[in-house]
Amino acid sequence: MPKKKIKSSITRKATGFHFALASKIDYLNADHWDKVTENSSIFLSREYLEAAQLEFTDDIIRDFAMVYDTTGPVAAIATQTFDVTGPQLLGKNSGGSEVLPEQWKRKSLALLKRRIMICGNVHTWGPHGIAIAAGQDQKKVWHGIAECLYRIRRANRLHGQVDYVIVKDMFESEPLDATPLQPFRYCSLETEPNMVLSLDPEWQSMDDYLGSLTKRYRAAARKVMKPFASPDLSISPIQDIQRESAKILQLYKNVASKADICLFELNETTLPRTADALGDRFVTIGIRENEELIGFVTIVRDDETAIGFYLGMDYEANARRPVYHALLLSVIEQAIRWRCRTISFGRTALDAKSRLGCKPENVHVWIRHRVPVLNFVVQQILKNVNHEEPPERNPFKEAKE
Numbered sequence: 001m002p003k004k005k006i007k008s009s010i011t012r013k014a015t016g017f018h019f020a021l022a023s024k025i026d027y028l029n030a031d032h033w034d035k036v037t038e039n040s041s042i043f044l045s046r047e048y049l050e051a052a053q054l055e056f057t058d059d060i061i062r063d064f065a066m067v068y069d070t071t072g073p074v075a076a077i078a079t080q081t082f083d084v085t086g087p088q089l090l091g092k093n094s095g096g097s098e099v100l101p102e103q104w105k106r107k108s109l110a111l112l113k114r115r116i117m118i119c120g121n122v123h124t125w126g127p128h129g130i131a132i133a134a135g136q137d138q139k140k141v142w143h144g145i146a147e148c149l150y151r152i153r154r155a156n157r158l159h160g161q162v163d164y165v166i167v168k169d170m171f172e173s174e175p176l177d178a179t180p181l182q183p184f185r186y187c188s189l190e191t192e193p194n195m196v197l198s199l200d201p202e203w204q205s206m207d208d209y210l211g212s213l214t215k216r217y218r219a220a221a222r223k224v225m226k227p228f229a230s231p232d233l234s235i236s237p238i239q240d241i242q243r244e245s246a247k248i249l250q251l252y253k254n255v256a257s258k259a260d261i262c263l264f265e266l267n268e269t270t271l272p273r274t275a276d277a278l279g280d281r282f283v284t285i286g287i288r289e290n291e292e293l294i295g296f297v298t299i300v301r302d303d304e305t306a307i308g309f310y311l312g313m314d315y316e317a318n319a320r321r322p323v324y325h326a327l328l329l330s331v332i333e334q335a336i337r338w339r340c341r342t343i344s345f346g347r348t349a350l351d352a353k354s355r356l357g358c359k360p361e362n363v364h365v366w367i368r369h370r371v372p373v374l375n376f377v378v379q380q381i382l383k384n385v386n387h388e389e390p391p392e393r394n395p396f397k398e399a400k401e
Contacts (some may be wrong), residue, residue: 002064017144018068019151021045025049025064025078030375032066032073040076041224042281042302043124049078051277052121055270059083060122061159063152067144074141076131077148081156084263110232112251115160120168120264123270124309125194125346127169127176129211142180153370169194178366192347193360193390197332201340204364206333216354219393224322224329235326236284238296248284251312259348270297271310285330287313287323295323299334305334308345324349338341350390360390 022028037044053062055287068074070292120129124201132141153162166268171194178186210218227233240249246346249268252260275282278300287295294320295313308331313323328345335343345353350360 006084011372015143015147016069017074019148020066020068020154021060021155021387022064022212023062024053024159025183028066029073033064033076034119035136036066036076036133039080039134041126041128042278042300043121043126043128044076044078045276045344049276050125051273055267059264059328061156063156065148065152065220067141067148074133074136074148075145075148075150077119077145078121078129079117079119079149081115081159081162082122082263083160084117087317105223117149117156117162117165118168119166125169125268126344127171127174129167130176131397132176137258138175138177138181142178146181162330162370164370165368169363170366172362178364180370181366183399186366186368188364188366191199193350194363195345195350195355195358195390196352196361197236197335197343197345197355197358199217199332199335199343201341203336206329206336209332212397213357214397221329224325227321228326233287233321235287235330236283238284238293241275241284243306244286244293245269245272248296249310251293251296251314251333253312254315255312266310283325283334285334289317289320289321294318297325297327297331299331301338301340302344304341306338306340306343308343316348319369324343325352328352332356354390354393355395357395358390 020028025033030046033046042048049064060080063077063079063081064081065077066073067077116131121129130145132138132145149165149167153165165186167178167181168192170176173196176189200208202211210221213221228235232387238244238248245268246302248271249266252271254265256265271284275284275298279302281302283299284300285297286293292316294309297311298309300309301307310322310330311327313327318324331343331345343358345356345358347363
């Protein structure tokens, strides 16, 4: 009982921090934002956020905030608030109303969610909603972040009552630790892992990567690359994605339509805007058959990590040609060219990515319902939502399967 009283005293009073809230990133102090986010993801950079805030303006309410103490800015926050429905969460490829236990567990969770405020980015994976300034006491600052999220939620009541606040995604390898949110009735949920490939610093080219694979996996990779010796099939960077944006969107939607969950499909302007904002830190690789674009993948350089971002393809062409696997290999080649240390491939196609040498990285989100008594119910439901585990596989020579 004394422990509960302590929690109540922490969460029911102001933390002593100060806040600047804005509906556009442009309205906040640019120097303060840059100082706090200088060691954070590119998806928290002003360049990216200024472009992203122009997308989905009818569907997503964006808020940006700075948290201050007496010494200056200590944290930066980016949130997105939107409505969701059961069909959005179940996805087009989830099997509908089949009575498989896991599907019903997910459907039960879907029915509880209506309006969500995400501290992060619904279109990316990673800790892209919070940055804490270097040298700060993280536990103390997290209390200020919790109050700031409360203020943003309350300020947005004119747009609708928020049911859930979700802080996403906390990677196992990241220094951010959201555990201090527990006294504020946030509960943690482990989601699908992020598939990560560690790059050997000695790899100078794609041949070096292929040479590090065992005979079996090297042969499989070369088989994927062999058709590109033919003049009717090519793979190379797309120089002007604005000019080919309609075709790129069509290929993207082919893949998005098969996803278990896709809350918001991209617009035709989304990737061109992102490319313009990120400059040489954004590359689009395209596969063409007889000059026709049949697949693409976008790659983002986020400091020393390459991110295999959005991908699209013609499934009929993929049945004849190794389009998907060639795109994955092109991400590795670009990452080596950039001299990155790791590649983040995201949460999908776990088996295919494990064959490349990827290892799973644990990912957690932190969730809070606006009605405290319902947090217990949410916690119990989340315990029953499992996720697919990637196979244990290591294709490199030093490993013996």
